[in-house]
Amino acid sequence: MDKKELTPTATSNSPSSSTTNKLKKPSSSSTTTTDTDSSGSTATTPSGNAMLPQRVLQNFLLIWLDSSLDKSKHDFKKSIQQLRCLVASIVVFTDTRQCINFLNEIKNEKVFMILSGSQGRRLKPRTYALSQLDSVYIFCHNQATHEEWANKISKIKGIYTRIKPIFKALQIDCERCDQAMISISFRGIDPLFMYTQLFKEVFFEIRDDDEKSIKEFVEYCRIHDDIPEDQIKKIERKYHRYSTIWWYTAPYFIYSMLNRGLRLLDVNIILKMGFFIRHLHRDIEELHREQQSITTTATNPFQVYRGQGLSVQDFEKMKQTKGGLMSFNNFLLTNRNRRISLKRFARPAALNPNSVGILFVMTIDPILCARSSTPFVDIKNVGYHKDQEEEILFSIHTIFRIDKIKRIEDKHTRRLWELTFPRDIALDSQQNLIISDSGNWRIQKYYTNNGTIITLLGNIVVYNVFIDQYDNIYYDDYSSVQKLSNHSLTVTTTTVAEDNRTQGNKKNxxxxxxxxxIGRFGTVDVSDSWNYRVIKWFVNASEGTVVAGGNGQDVEVNQFFRPWGIKFDSSNWNLFVTDWANHRIQKFLFNLSSC
Structure with a gap:
């Protein structure tokens, strides 16, 4: 065994006297001192009625319970120093009752625990079931002695004889915990949905004195000695050397600290990190404009994923909001790789009895994002881990619409769900469903008589679908309308509206x-949303004819502000248009021969 690394001690039932630092004002039965080594590494070691540290700067803290720990040993202090590179707040206990009382008082953080084998065996099931307890690591001499009982408890991540493997497991769990603890609000259910949008608008208008703000932030970080000094010095000396995106994705305390501040709306953290929040938003905006201007696929929709855990309560809110809007009240990291998001984040969360594993499948339309001022950037070449991740970073408080929630089949759990984004459906003459599965880039057909699903066309951009009287399928991809013929053995597509497949405001x-x-005579009517018009293509026409709107964005009767859904009534005389951003439905009268 590596002699430079802490090894477990033999346990006993006799509690030892312990001391503490960085606690709130203790009761009369408590005493506090500080355990510090030459490197400045400290750990809280309560005695008496332990209370939470004066501040917790992350979404989690670490508890170490072992009745036989010798905190004076160099190996122990070195282990604490290593662990504090991941977790700023570490609390060490030698008394089980004190530890459980302390654990029960925690409300807003997740807890990781290192337990000796004997202490872990004695903990009651209700303690392991506490929702604030996220993960447990058994640290002992003999793995085989504890495997039988430990394997029955899902929150125990492993049995370890060295501290280094615990560090690696804790690193993964910290990342997963931060991913899951981003605040989400749902329109119509959470007042926070509205307040965070207002906060965003006001907060970005504040102007900073950069040097003063950085100095105050560094001083705030040093107050309680709970952040490694080398990380603080790096920010103090090299903040302007790297981009804020680099700092946000680096394995330092900034990411966790910012997540906690925005999740709990912690005024102290938000004010001290206000300069960083504004810098990060500004850098995302500038890089977004740069990336969108140099890529030839800037306007093409694409798909990203995000795996995480949700509390059962938030999952129920999400189901209630199906079809509505949700907001991530933070900066949002997503990944182009579905497997990574599912395996690293969603599936582990589903195995936790206190959470539900969620895989968000997000179809991102760059044009919509530009119009709604929702900047995002590919951080592959600007983040800390260059060329290692296919991550997309969104600015703060990005809003998404929930379109579909379905369970992911998994042999280990039934608590794994996927949110995807089907866009539209239509019925053919046999009452089979034609589905615009835009989130998966395909058109599918669902046979209602036997439940069979087939893919008619894949690897396409598809939004709305329509079926004519001959069961031909029409679909649009934002810049053109395509027709899938029902009269051939193979699926063929024909462009029936828009000639050059590029977006613009010309009549073609x-x-x-x-x-x-699609009208009864083969005419094609399209709600051309960002040209503020409804345009009609007659059969074989080389360009369309504007039949409603086309007079700019406004509120007059001959104008629209983002027209969306369009329908003719059964007579084909009356056209109804959803004038989405004007909060109204408009009606237009046409003669029969034109429809």
């Missing part, structure tokens, strides 16, 4: 089509 172009209707 579309810009963000949002509604589709």
């Amino acid at each position: 172009q579309l810009n963000n089509s949002q509604g589709l209707y």
Whole structure:
């Protein structure tokens, strides 16, 4: 065994006297001192009625319970120093009752615990079931002695004889915990949904004195000696050398500290990190403009993923909000790789009895994001881990619409769910469903008589679908309308509206089509949303004819502000248009021969 690394001690039932630092004002039965080594590494070691540290700067803290720990040993202090690179707040106990009382008082953080084998065996099931207890690591001499009982408790991540493997497991769990503890609010359920949007608008208008703000932030970080000094010095000396995106993705305390501040709306953290929040938002905006201007695929929708855990309460809110809006009240990291998001984050969360594993499947439309001022950036070449991740970073308080929630089949759990984004459906003459599965880039057909699903066309951009009287399928992709013929053995597509497949405002172009209707004589009506018009293509026409709107964005009767859904009534005389951003539905009268 590596002699430079802490090894477990033999346990006994006799509690030892212990001391503490960085606690709130203790009761009369408590005493506090500080255990510090030459490197400045400290750990809280309570005695009496232990209370939470004066501040917790992350979404989690670490508890170490072992009745036979010798805190004076160099190996122990070195282990604490290593662990504090991951977790700023570490509390060490030698008395089980004190530890459990302390654990029960924690409300806003998740707890990781290192337990000796004998202490772990004696903990009652209700302690392991506490929702604030996230993960447990058994630290002992003999793994085989404890395997039988430990393997029955899902929160125990392993039995370890060295501290280094615990560090690696804790590193993964810290990342997963931060991922899961981003605040989410749901429109119509959470007042926070509205307040955070207002906060965002006001907060970004504040102007900073950068040097003064950085100095105050560094002083705030040093107050309680709970952040490694080398990390503080790096920020103090090299903040301007790296981008804020680099700092945000680096394995330092900034990411966790910012997440906690925004999750709990912690005024102290938000004010001290205000300069960083504004710098990060500004850098995302600037890089977004740069990336969108140099890529040839800037306007093409694409898909990203985010795996995480949700509390059962938040999952129920999400189901209630199906079809509505949700907001991530923080900066948001997503990944282009579905497997990473599922395996690293969603599936482990599903195995925790206190959470539900969620895989968010997000279809990102750059045009919509630009119009709604929602900047995002590919951080592959600007983040801390360059060329290692396919991550997309969104600015703070990004809003998404929840379209579909389904369970992911998994042999280990039934608590794993996927949120995808199907866009539209239509019925053919046999009452089979034609599905615009935009989140998976395909059109599917669902046979209602036997439940069979087949993919008609894949690897395409698809939004709205429409079926004519001959069961031909029409779909739009924001810049054109395509027709899938029902009269051949193989699926063939034909462009029936818009010639050059580029977005624009000419009569042979579309810009963000949002509604589709096929008339009885083969005419194609399209809600051309960002040209503020409804445009009609007659059969074999080389360009369309504006039939409603086209007079700019406004509130007059001949104008729209983002027209979306369009429908003709059964007579085909009356056209109804959803004028989405004007909060109204408009009606237009046409003669029969034109429809």
